[in-house]
Amino acid sequence: MPEISKAYRILVAHFSQESNRLNPRPADEELFVVERGRDILRSPAGVLKGLTETLVAAGANIEPVFSANGGAGGLVDHDFYLRMREELLGAVRRIKPDAIGLDLHGAMGTTETPDAEGDLLQALRDVVGSKVPIGIGLDLHGHITRRLLDNTDICIACKENPHTDFVECGQKVAELLIQQLEGRLTPVTVSARVPMILPGAGETGSGPLAEIHAKAREYAALHPSIKDISIYNVFRFTDDDEIGQVVTILSDGPSADTSSIAVDLATRFWVERERFKDDLLTVDEVFERVRSSPDKRPFAIGDMGDRVAAGAPGDGTILLSAALDGYPGLRGAVPITDPVAAARAIEAGVGATVALSVGAGFTPGFTPRLVTGLVEYVSDGNFIVEGPVGEGAHSAMGPSAVVRVDDRIQLLLTTTPADTTDPAAFTSQNVVIGNLDFIVVKSGFHFVANFAGLATPVLVNTPGVGYYRKHQFEFRKARFWPEHDIANPEITARQHSISTSLG
Ligand SMILES: [Zn+2]
Known part of the structure; x- marks a missing residue:
């Protein structure tokens, strides 16, 4: 990047949560990892890392406000959201940043609004006016609304699922912000939306998504004015009236071509819609595979219905019960969110034998399981994510205990829903993955990258609020294929520009 002409003051913050409205537990401060001020620069991860490191390297002065990371969970408690919003707006008024x-994340909703980012960006824009550039880096599962785009100069998604490129996404936001500040970029974004979700096949490395991303890269290479094409696959548990797949194209100045390119890419989703399907195994098929394939052990079993990574509570017991009752030879590790059982195990202490009812404390329809086991390990539940997805992020499970049941199943009991996308969730609790035949993870995509070389990934079709099934849940505002009968939609492009050319 060329030298910059002055040391711009750039305010940075991280406020992220993917909100699953079907999780009955609102996400309040207890479910966020919050750091403030320069603490957030000590070991930043993801977009924040790429953003801050690139800005510093360019010679900008960064003004860090806070990092509030809620992972995925229920709708964010609106009062907590408002407090954080006010803290950010107060910092903006005080610091008066250049950008x-x-x-x-892009799919944060609160107990009052399904479009928290749109609300946040509009509030920021109201404070700074149109002359202060605002750049954001998002998860490609963002719910991208008109309000969000109308109040943002630079809006960039990661391009990979599993999300191994968050750092690059943050770098790109920083580079484009600096270019805009220097008068070398007049960002104009066009968007096109298709009223559909992806019922499956959400990985970007294969299948129809890989083809659409390849086409996007081809278009970007052919048009020098295009600085970014982002493709948003929306979060399937958001209930809002602008639900859909969204393609955004950011160009330097208005472009004659970007509208038709956005429409073409969005139309490809509609044309290919029947190909977006997952291939999940039943619970019995999964355990039969574990039993019959010793050379592939350990298996990492993605518990799709109870995916904490998709905002489910993580309190399902169906895989635990299947392993205990049907597969007596298998050794495994199973995480379960249960603050009461975790507290009882911690109180009993390492070496104690405890009888516990575990799980089913949050998800409607789940059944608790009675177990007796040996408390092997207790901790505060904090660990650092190894990655590549989320590398370096601070993750918190709350006070946690490992209880060994039937001398072969290690139950990881956590106070808050544990992000078990990463092996460190287990190894930090003294669980040795190599000693096991299977390990249950509450993730559908990212664990494949983070367990690479350690375990064979497999996805299981389990009940719960972490997996979309047609007509399983009620949508009040959202209208989309395949939930609703949608005739061939008219796909059009919309231009968003902030008029913040500073050149
Ligand atoms: Zn995502």
Whole structure:
């Protein structure tokens, strides 16, 4: 990047959570990892890392406000959201930055609004006006609304699922912000939306998504004015009236071509819609595979219905019960969110034998399981994510205990829903993955990258609020294929520009 002409003051913050409205437990401060001020620069991860490191390297002065990371969970408690919003707006009023760079998810909803990022960006814009560039880096599962785009100069998604490129996403936001500040970029974004979700096949490395991303890269290479094409696959548990697949194209100045390119890419989703299907195994098929394939052990079993990574509570017991009752030879590790059982195990202490009812404390329809086991390990539940997805992020499970049941199943009991996408969730609790035949993870995509070389990934069709099934849940506002009968939609492009050319 060329030298910059002055040391711009750039306010940065990270406020991220993916909100599953079907999880009955609102996400309040207890479910967020919050750091403030320069603490957030000690070991930043993801978009925040790429953003801040690139800005510093360019010679900008960064003004860090906070990092509030809620992972995935229920809708964010609106009062907590408002407090964080006010803290951010207060910092903006005080610091009067030249630009703002944010690490957001894009699918945060609160108990009052399904479009928290849109609300946040509109509030920021109301404070700074149109002359202060705002750049954001998002998860590609963002719910991208008109309000969000109308209030943002630079809006970039990661391109990979599993999300191994968050750092690059943050770098790109920083580079484009600097270019805009220097008058070398007049960002104009066009968007096109298709009213559909992806019922499956959400990985970007294969299948129809890989083809659409390849086409996007081809278009970007052919048009020098295109600085970014982002493709958003939306979060399937958001209930809002602008639900859909969204393609955004950011160009330097208005472009004659970007509208038709956005429409073409969005139309490809509709044309290919029947190909977006997952291939999940039943619970019995999964355990039969574990039993019959010793050379592939350990298996990492993605518990799709109870995916904490998709905002489910993580309190399912169906895989635990299947392993205990049907597969007596297998050794495994199973995480379960249960603050009461975790507290009882911790109180009993390492070496004690405890009888516990575990799980089913949050998800409607789940059944608790009675177990007796030996408390092997207790901890505060904090660990650092090894990655590549989320590398370096601070993760918190709350006070946690490992209880060994039937001398072969290690139950990881956590106070808050544990992000078990990463092996460190287990190894930090003294669980030795190599000694096991299977390990249950509450993730559908990212664990494949983070367990590579350690375990064979497999996805299991389990009940719960972490997996979309047609007509399983009620949508009040959202209208989309395949939940609703949607005739061939008219796909059009919309231009969003902030008029913040500073050149
Ligand atoms: Zn995502």
